[in-house]
Amino acid sequence: MPRFPYETVDVFTDKPFGGNPLAVFTDARELTDEHMQSLAAEMNYSETTFVLPPDNPSNDARVRIFHRTAEMPFAGHPNVGTAYVLARNGQGGEGRLRFEQKAGLVEIAVERDLSGEVTGAVIAAPQSLSLGVEFPAASIAACANVSADAVITTAHNPVQASVGVAFVLAQVTPEGLGSAAPDLAAFKNLARQHAELAGRLSLFLYSRTNEGIRARMFAPLAGTWEDPATGSASATLGALLLSIEGGDKATFTITQGVEMGRPSLLRVMSRRAQDGFRSRVGGNCAPMFRGEALFR
The missing domain is CATH 3.10.310.10 (Diaminopimelate Epimerase; Chain A, domain 1)
Known part of the structure; x- marks a missing residue:
């Protein structure tokens, strides 16, 4: 055998x-x-x-x-x-x-x-940062079952981004992050509205605090109701933030999985490269x- x-x-x-x-x-x-x-x-x-x-x-x-x-x-x-x-x-x-x-x-x-x-x-993520479609804050709020004003759009709108695999990145308030829970019907509805998602909708929510970044990731359409640690999404977020905030390099500490009882700590190092913004995560x-x- x-x-x-x-x-x-x-x-x-x-x-x-x-x-x-x-x-x-x-x-x-x-x-x-x-x-x-x-x-x-x-x-x-x-x-x-x-x-x-x-x-x-x-x-x-x-x-x-x-x-x-x-x-x-x-x-x-x-x-x-x-x-x-x-x-x-x-x-x-x-x-x-x-x-x-x-x-x-x-x-x-x-x-x-x-x-x-x-x-x-x-x-080291295999690709430099690429950006796709942007989403209305209300649509992301519906997917996460939070109020629309919990989604922060000051730095960027909710956006599909990738350094090798695509996620929708959205900044939310700390209160919104803590109360978020995936709404399966809203996920299905948003995926139907955007053919470019090809049926894949992984939502990475993050909140910035004095201690670093707190995050949660939901992908119920793929069978993952919530993920305790998402390295590829964290690497993508680091590249996105560096592209917005400027500079040649930046480091980020991301905590995830707390709400699941599986606390995770991810270290992200992002840099400006000749072909765009790249990240490592460890x-x-x-x-x-x-x-x-x-x-x-």
Whole structure:
């Protein structure tokens, strides 16, 4: 009977039962696309990754990322967590890993403590910032089930943005952030109104405080009612804020998952590059489980 080993890890936390859980299948060579999608649905995490040999031998792996219902071209916490797992298993000895993904090549710096133990990773998003459609504040407020005046448009309107995978970014008041809850009917209605969303609507709400940035992410159309840590959205937000506020570089500390009881801490480093605004995002990880999937 074929056996497919996997490990699970909590990402963007240094404590078990915090952060965003991830399942990593460390050798997916005999798995079909259908197997991968079914396993991601079975694991029921925000995402599950599948490690394959790279197409280019100068890279370390080809990593495919699936959420409960579809494959993703790129995502933050799956890359951080997969790098952590592979580094703990002996890869990335020089502190670097390169993952091939649908959105492009993801370069990763492995982080270790003074004793040499792997603690986490920092990934570079594969694309520079791109912006798409803007949305009325009232439409976003309806999706988040908050009042329209909870959506702040001083710096920017709610906008679709990407550094490898698209999110709708919206600033809200601290009170709005705390009370937000996804309204499935409003999500479906907004997705129907905008064909350019291609049925994908992931809403990343954030609020700025003296301590940094607090955030929440809702993607009920993809089966994720709320996500405890969203690295790709955080990287996108950092690039967007730098593009608005000016300067050559900026760092941001983003806290997410508090309302879910899974506090997460994400570090974002954004910079102005020749091709636009780029971001890196990183954090710690905590190992959880090891197991095997069996197929007859």
